[in-house]
Structure formats: structure tokens, C-alpha cells
Amino acid sequence: xxxxxxxxxxxxxxxxxxxxxxxxxxxxxxxxxxxxxxxxxxxxxxxxxxxxxxxxxxxxxxxxxxxxxxxxxxxxxxxxxxxxxxxxxxxxxxxxxxxxxxxxxxxxxxxxxxxxxxxxxxxxxxxxxxxxxxxxxxxxxxxxxxxxxxxxxxxxxxxxxxxxxxxxxxxxxxxxxxxxxxxxxxxxx
Numbered sequence: 709x710x711x712x713x714x715x716x717x718x719x720x721x722x723x724x725x726x727x728x729x730x731x732x733x734x735x736x737x738x739x740x741x742x743x744x745x746x747x748x749x750x751x752x753x754x755x756x757x758x759x760x761x762x763x764x765x766x767x768x769x770x771x772x773x774x775x776x777x778x779x780x781x782x783x784x785x786x787x788x789x790x791x792x793x794x795x796x797x798x799x800x801x802x803x804x805x806x807x808x809x810x811x812x813x814x815x816x817x818x819x820x821x822x823x824x825x826x827x828x829x830x831x832x833x834x835x836x837x838x839x840x841x842x843x844x845x846x847x848x849x850x851x852x853x854x855x856x857x858x859x860x861x862x863x864x865x866x867x868x869x870x871x872x873x874x875x876x877x878x879x880x881x882x883x884x885x886x887x888x889x890x891x892x893x894x895x896x897x
Contacts, residue, residue, distance in 0.1 A: 810890050813868035817887040817894055820865040820873065824885050825896040827860040834858070838883045842875045 827845045832838055834857045835849055848858040867873050871889030878884075885896040 813871060813890055814892060814894075816868045817871050817873075817889065817892075820867070821885050821887050821894050821896045823861070823865060824873070824875070828883055828885070830860050831858075832882070834860075838877045840877070842873075 824842065824845075828839060831845055831849065834855070835851050839845055842864055845858075845860040846863055848856055849860075850856045865873070867887065868889065871887055874884075874886040874888070876884045876886075881897050883897075887894040
């Protein structure tokens with residue numbers, strides 16, 4: 709034996725319909741005594757109404773149709789698609805934003821190493837030797853002939869976030885200035 713349906717109006721048994729009154733005629737389409745058509749006696753019509761808009765009260769507008777009237781708002785699928793599109797656009801914009809920030813940090817490090825190399829060159833030309841540390845570039849220096857020059861830089865440049873600057877004497881050019889950060893190393897000269 710089958711368990712009873714949760715929706716008794718949609719069971720396979722034909723529901724009991726009102727019999728049409730004997731005074732109803734086929735031209736009486738707007739009154740309550742209008743005869744039922746076979747379509748209106750079907751289970752589909754009882755469950756969902758007439759999709760064409762022809763109901764018991766004659767021709768109706770689609771807004772009065774119960775099936776169309778009850779459909780308000782957005783479906784879950786539509787909302788999920790909108791959320792997915794927003795997430796994809798956010799990911800793309802954040803990636804572009806991070807790339808722009810990384811490139812600007814790299815450009816600052818390149819400019820700072822060029823400035824440091826220029827100051828080291830001026831220090832070498834005045835003193836005849838390389839500075840022992842980058843801090844020597846920010847104070848006035850007196851060479852062997854007694855001439856005072858400098859400071860060659862107002863202050864040591866601050867590296868960008870996540871970057872470090874290094875200075876070492878020696879090598880084929882006499883010094884090396886390095887800037888490291890964002891998986892990149894810049895070496896001067």
C-alpha cells in the first residue's frame with residue numbers, strides 16, 4: 709500500500725469538482741455558473757492555474773495568474789552567479805593592484821640605488837677612496853688636501869616595504885650597492 713501523498717490535491721485520483729449549475733450556458737463566461745472545460749478539470753490546472761491566463765473568470769491578465777504572481781525576487785542560481793562574477797572581478801582587480809604596488813616598490817629601489825651610486829661616485833672623486841659605509845655620504849668630508857665637501861646625500865634613502873639595501877666595498881668596480889625585495893635583486897654599478 710502506498711503512503712498517502714503530502715499533496716492530496718495532486719494525487720492520481722480525480723478530485724471532486726463542483727457540478728455546473730443547470731442554468732449555466734456556454735456564453736456565460738464571466739459568471740460563477742460558467743461550465744468547466746476539460747482543461748480546468750485537469751490536475752495541472754488545479755495545481756498551477758492556467759498559464760495562458762484564461763481562468764474561471766474569463767480572460768485574465770498575466771499578473772493575475774497565480775503561477776506568475778508568486779514568482780518574485782531572484783533564484784538561488786542567479787544570486788550564486790552574481791556572487792561568482794563579483795568574486796572573479798575582485799580577484800582580478802586585487803592581482804592588478806598588487807602588481808602595481810610591486811612595480812612601484814621596484815622602481816623606488818632602482819631610483820635609490822642610482823642615487824646611492826651617484827653619491828658614492830662623488831665621494832670617490834672628492835676623497836680618492838670609497839666610503840666605508842653609506843652613512844659616510846651624509847656628513848661633510850675633508851680630503852687629503854684639506855678641501856671640505858659634502859654631505860653627498862641629505863639622508864640615507866629609506867627602502868620600500870619589504871626591501872633592504874646593502875653596500876660593500878671591493879670587486880672590479882670598487883663597490884657594490886644591492887637592493888633586495890619582492891623576489892628581485894638590483895645591483896649597482
